[in-house]
Amino acid sequence: LPGKQNLAERLEAALSQARLAFLKLIAAQAYELRKPVYIVGGFVRDLILERPSFDFDVVVEGNAINLAKALEKNYGGHLVSHSRFGTAKWQIDDVRAELIRYLPGDGHFDAADLPESLDLISARTEFYEYPTALPTVERSSIKLDLHRRDFTINTLALRLDGRHYGDLYDYWGGMNDLRRGSVRVLHSLSFVDDPTRMLRAVRFEQRFHFRIEERTLELIAEATDLLRQVSADRLRHELDLMLSEENAAAMLARLDELGLLRAIHPDFIWKNEWRERLESALVKPLPAEWDLPDSAGHMPARRFIAYLLWLMQFPLEAGLAVANRLRFPRPMLQSIQAVSLIKQTLPALSSPRPSQVVNELDGVSPLALYALRLDGLAPNLEILLEQYIHRWRKIHPFTGGEDLNRLGLVPGPAYRQILTQLRNAWLDGEISSPEAEQLWLSAMMKEIDPYA
Ligand code: ATP
Structure with missing residues (x-):
């Protein structure tokens, strides 16, 4: 990686024809306004590391909103801009089909290859009035804009306009650190x-x-x-x-x-022995037969399971304390508690009846049960869990509350009790047909009111 570089060739190789032409369109517009324009940060870093990424933000040395307005005027789409920050989002999702006709070059471009929007950012510098405050923002040169960034490897800028197309700007030693x-x-x-x-x-x-x-x-x-x-x-x-x-x-x-x-949080730790479990949560396909929900507490299912698998390794109090520190939503806290409880109660049941298992597991999020399963259970308990998921949780009596009403039972807590007992009877094999269910019910009604 020599000192002064032009990355045009790499850029051409890394981007699709449509995206590249799109960049050139923006570069031409910036050139017309005599404003230097750059791609900055992760995209350039990844280009040099030969791990091309597809998303880029564009930094303008000058007012990005003016550039965005010119683009909108010439090519359509619409803008969402924030004058305080000098940023604009050029939304082009519904004009991409027309936009490709303006793209320079004679390629046959695929509209779907274009991004749905482009962020245009005015080069700016930031001041922190006091530690951890939100920064105060001010326009600046690209050099100072790069200086406010987190690490040197993220400070590389690739210029796009005019004869500077492809030039790499490395003000803060980013290339050196990438190399090292x-x-x-x-x-x-x-x-x-x-x-x-x-x-x-x-x-x-x-x-x-x-x-x-x-x-x-x-x-x-x-x-x-x-x-x-x-x-x-x-x-x-x-x-x-x-x-x-x-x-x-x-x-x-x-x-x-x-x-x-x-x-x-003082109780927050990680141990390498948890690695495999975490990875299976994050990578392994989720078993379709479990009918897992896609999300819980606004988190995608996998992430929920992964966090839960981590937090459930701690003693209950510590797990809850860490979850509270990180303000995890309620379903996470409930799952941590549920899993901890099940870990105690399930092994304590020696050769349990299905109804006992259902009693322990009903109401617990299937994501939590899946985390429990990935965490590893004694073989006999794993069988119980699988039976619950695949069979027992789906067993319900034919009778419902309305039927009990029709039989003359006054609505109240007894409903639930009877329906639970009825379901238990199905689960434990005491009932196995609709006829048997009716007989069971008649007997039950007699017990409640022997004169009925
Ligand atoms: P990734 O490859 O994970 O998307 P990225 O480098 O593209 O990483 P983003 O989080 O998208 O990172 O941020 C874009 C750029 O903004 C970064 O390259 C970095 O220069 C800068 N940046 C992001 N977060 C910070 C931060 N907390 N402090 C300073 N600069 C930041």
Whole structure:
């Protein structure tokens, strides 16, 4: 990787024809306005690492909203802009078919290849008035814009306009650190400005098999405690991102090693022996026969199961405390409790009747039961769980509340009791036909009112 570089060739190889032509269209518009325009950050990093990604934001040295307005005027779509930040989103999802006709070059472009929207950002710098505050924003040069970023490897900019097309701008030593495999902050207050960068450092380190650079490690050690003040939302966002990575378990192990989990909550830890379980939650296809819901508490099912599998390794009180610190939604707290209870009660039942098992498991989220299963159960208990999922939970009597009403029973708590007993009788094989159910009911009615 030599010093001064032009990445045009790589860019051409990495992007689809349509996306490339789309970029050139934007570059031409910027050139017309005499505004330098760049792709910045993750996209450039990934281009150099030969792990092409597809999403790019565009940074304009000048007012991005003006560029966005020109694009909208010439090519349609619509804009959502924020003048305070100098950012604009150019929404083109419903004009892509027309837009491809304007694209430079003679390619046969596929409209579906174009992004649905493009973020255009004015180069800006940020000040933090006090640690962990939200930054104050001000227009600036691309160089200063790059300086507010988290790590040097994310500070590379690829210029697009005019004769600069493809030029790589490396103001902060990003190439050097990419070459060395180093995750390095740009200045010593970086983690004070934004403690979540400590989690991001770990994510990039483990994703690329890099090392967090020595001085940056020292700065993490000094800033660890600042994580205590970070909101649950921001922490969860970073942890969610980790759980979507291939190396999720390695990231959690590294967080633990650096003391970052304990800074979030003293009971929060990770052990390598949990790795396989976590990975099976995140990667293994979810069994269709379990009819698992797609989500719980606004979390996709896999992520819910993964967090639960993690939190259920802790003693109950600790699991709940960590879940509260991270403001997990109610279904997570309920599942942690349910799983803990089942782990005690189920083994205590020696050769239980099906109705006893159903009694223990009904009302518990199937996601929690699946987590329990991935966690590993004694073989006899696993059989019970499977029986519950595949058969017992689906068994219900023909009779319902209305039928009891028709039989003259006054609505009340007795309904539920009778229906539960009736279901138990089915589950335990005392009833196995509709006729038998009717006989059972008549007998029951007589018991309640012997003169009926
Ligand atoms: P990924 O490959 O995970 O999407 P990315 O590098 O594209 O990573 P984003 O989270 O999409 O990262 O952020 C885009 C850019 O914004 C980053 O490259 C980085 O330069 C900057 N950035 C994001 N979050 C922060 C932060 N907390 N502090 C400073 N800069 C940040």
